[in-house]
Amino acid sequence: MAGIYIHIPFCKQKCTYCDFHFSTSFDSYRIKMLDWMLHELELRKSELKNELIETIYFGGGTPSLLTQEEISSFIQKIRKIHSVCVNVEITLEANPDDIGEESVSSWKKVGVNRLSIGLQSFDDEDLSWMNRAHNSAESLKAVQIAQNAGIINISIDLIYGLPNMNAQRWEKQLEIAIQLNVSHISAYCLTIEEKTVLYKLVQNKKIIPSENEIQAIHFEILQNKLKKAGFIQYEISNFAKENFYSKHNSSYWKGEKYQGIGPSAHSFDRKSRSWNIANNHQYISRLSENILPLDKEELSSKDLFNEMLLIGLRTIWGVSFEKLADIKPLTENFTSKVNQLILEEKAQIKNNCMILNPKGMLFADAIAQDLFI
Numbered sequence: 001m002a003g004i005y006i007h008i009p010f011c012k013q014k015c016t017y018c019d020f021h022f023s024t025s026f027d028s029y030r031i032k033m034l035d036w037m038l039h040e041l042e043l044r045k046s047e048l049k050n051e052l053i054e055t056i057y058f059g060g061g062t063p064s065l066l067t068q069e070e071i072s073s074f075i076q077k078i079r080k081i082h083s084v085c086v087n088v089e090i091t092l093e094a095n096p097d098d099i100g101e102e103s104v105s106s107w108k109k110v111g112v113n114r115l116s117i118g119l120q121s122f123d124d125e126d127l128s129w130m131n132r133a134h135n136s137a138e139s140l141k142a143v144q145i146a147q148n149a150g151i152i153n154i155s156i157d158l159i160y161g162l163p164n165m166n167a168q169r170w171e172k173q174l175e176i177a178i179q180l181n182v183s184h185i186s187a188y189c190l191t192i193e194e195k196t197v198l199y200k201l202v203q204n205k206k207i208i209p210s211e212n213e214i215q216a217i218h219f220e221i222l223q224n225k226l227k228k229a230g231f232i233q234y235e236i237s238n239f240a241k242e243n244f245y246s247k248h249n250s251s252y253w254k255g256e257k258y259q260g261i262g263p264s265a266h267s268f269d270r271k272s273r274s275w276n277i278a279n280n281h282q283y284i285s286r287l288s289e290n291i292l293p294l295d296k297e298e299l300s301s302k303d304l305f306n307e308m309l310l311i312g313l314r315t316i317w318g319v320s321f322e323k324l325a326d327i328k329p330l331t332e333n334f335t336s337k338v339n340q341l342i343l344e345e346k347a348q349i350k351n352n353c354m355i356l357n358p359k360g361m362l363f364a365d366a367i368a369q370d371l372f373i
């Protein structure tokens, strides 16, 4: 079983905090880019030979900028060259300003059955300094349009730990989100990445970032409020109603195979990792010379062990001692650190897996790093 990720490297405008790969001036080569991405799917089809495709994920960038025909061309191509599961999950990331009755019904027609809506906030002030292309009224309307169109698998993205965001403001955001009655919420803590507009604003003291302690309080509020509202925290930043976990993202976290198509997209085949060049023009020029636009690295047993810990400890499934030991024998030092985490009530053992408790989740990355070999 495998998943396919399609990275659409275009956006209407640059959000201040974003360090993903995208271009805002793409009109002159948009069609050419999409054609070369279809070509990449063809060129790399043998990588997914004998695999059943369970999930297709349009991410970016902004996939909701594509037309019905453009989205359909990718789905049709995948159906033509691969075996696709009958109940394949097809997700489209969509920005609220691209969501209308017509667009949603056109996406549905071509097979999209899950929408991941980039709301980020219901506060117009926040949306404005983030330089998002939508306002909060459009966010609310977007969810309603998608629900009216019969899409039940809807995820929304939120960001917490924002400058000037106090606990009350974050609680209010979550209350609005809960009232929307969506099946999935992804909530990310704002990080200030180099080479972003936000980084410069912070450097120039135009924006004062929120402190770690405040972000930790926001995380606890998030966990408590969404739990009360019936959501399951199945990954550190992802909350879903029962049966609405993202199949695509879960496959990343469970170490399944996936292929990433388009500039900057990553792929994993259980033994190696590869990443496509994060430059639109170089991506096209490499493919036009019949060269795959990617770099690849074989993962050592140390890499596989550490990665399994890092990813597994962020999820509800935890990390399997048996699978870790298959890669490298577990040492006494490792076992004593695990026992200490249990004593501190940061972790528990279930079915021979170590699973972090809500208290441990806050430190998931640091805990994993401490257990690395």
Ligand code: SF4
Residues within 6 Å of the ligand: 010, 011, 012, 013, 014, 015, 018, 019, 020, 022, 060, 061, 062, 095, 118
């Ligand atoms: S956050 Fe999304 S819409 Fe904004 S620039 Fe990044 S990829 Fe584009």
